[in-house]
Amino acid sequence: MTGQRADARRNYTRLLAVAEEAVATYGADASLEQIARTAGVGSATLRRHFPTRHALLEAVFRERIETLCTRARDLAGARDSRAALLAWLGEVTAHAAAIRGLAVALTYDMATDPDTAHEHCATGRLTEAGDPLVRRAARDGVLTPGVTIADLLALITGIALATENHPDPAAEASRLLGLTVAGVSPGRS
Incomplete structure (x- = not known):
């Protein structure tokens, strides 16, 4: 500008x-x-x-996406890699469920070439920010092998879209994320 x-x-x-x-x-x-x-x-x-509509949505959500990216960087040095990843995923889910249009903007990003995450797009920026958390959790053995940041962002987007018309979308999204987490990162015994 x-x-x-x-x-x-x-x-x-x-x-x-x-x-x-x-x-x-x-x-x-x-x-x-x-x-x-x-x-x-x-x-x-x-x-x-x-x-494009996508360019407009990117601008609308730029600040919120940057907040989530900053939070991922803040959590990267946490002692418990599982707790750090889950805290960040919870925040991404809460934002995607509570902020109308954000989940749709993320699906626009995913619908374009998924192997080319551009740093200017919301999904590309979230992927870049969350990937260190995912890699560290996988290295520590607290994440199901083969789970990627792209998988987790797709799940969050799906949860947010599925709960969009729920009376309390953020609470329902949080509940569904909890069910999902049990499958991708079972708690320690």
Whole structure:
């Protein structure tokens, strides 16, 4: 955004603020045309700043994804690798279940070339942040062999999508994550 004219920066900021509200209300399928109208710009201006719905969702969730990435880095040095991984997975699940549209944004990322996680996409950034936690848990023998960070993010995304219309999506997602964890990382005896 640096190097843009002042009016372009204002349009970007206004579009992003309106998009955040629209996605919170209507989810990832919020009307792009309505976002542009509410922001007081034309659809061409919206497309210049956000050429695709996916680009708009990336911008809407950028700060939340960065918070989760920072949390993964903070947990990387924890003494108990299983507890660290589970704490992070719980936080990712809570965010994906509670923040409308985030799980759909993650599925957009997964639907593109899954072998090419781009650092700018939410899933790519979460993969990069969570991978050290997964590798350490696997090395410590507290994770079922063969489980990858991509597997875990796909499970979380599925849980969030499955609980989206539940009366308490975050609580239900947490419960389902607990059931999943029993399968991928059984507790120590």
